[in-house]
Amino acid sequence: MRGVRQLIACGIASAMAFVICSCSVQPCYEDTDPMMNTVLLASGTGESAKADSLRVRGVTPTDTIEFVDARSVTSFSLPLDPASDLSRFFITVNGIHDTAVISYTRLPHLVSPECGYTFISNITGVATTHNIIDTLIIENSKVDLDGKKNLHLFF
Secondary structure (H helix, E strand, O other): OHHHHHHHHHHHHHHHHHHHHHOOOOOOOOOOOOOEEEEEEOOOOOOEOOEEEEEEEEEOOOOEEEEEEEEEEOEEEEOOOOOOOEEEEEEEEOOEEEEEEEEEEEEEEEEEOOOEEEEEEEEEEEEEOOOOOOEEEEOOOEEOOOOOEEEEEEO
């Protein structure tokens, strides 16, 4: 009986050693954070506009996160909240504050076996308080890893 137990234990140890040696941990070199890309445009003309200063903060029920604090910019990128179907941003352009609310649906997306999953979003609606933002238009509703423009912000 004792010999059978030793044989089973040896078999289990051999199987575990085989499984551990056969798995290799590869590093993840791919981008795993989809970003919503927004370009700034002048109201009325639709020409590319440069904001002298831009500050964008994401607001969640528990925290405020600063995403952008830059000078002399014509575009910016923001992540959407992967845990919610709505993201709220406080946007300050040239010292004037505004709020933008982006609603979207989320779908899990396998980046690669090494990198795991991320969420691809599809923008379903936008709203602003219209203090400095004249219009916010959806150009490409799919927010994924390709880096395409998603929104046009007219101010």
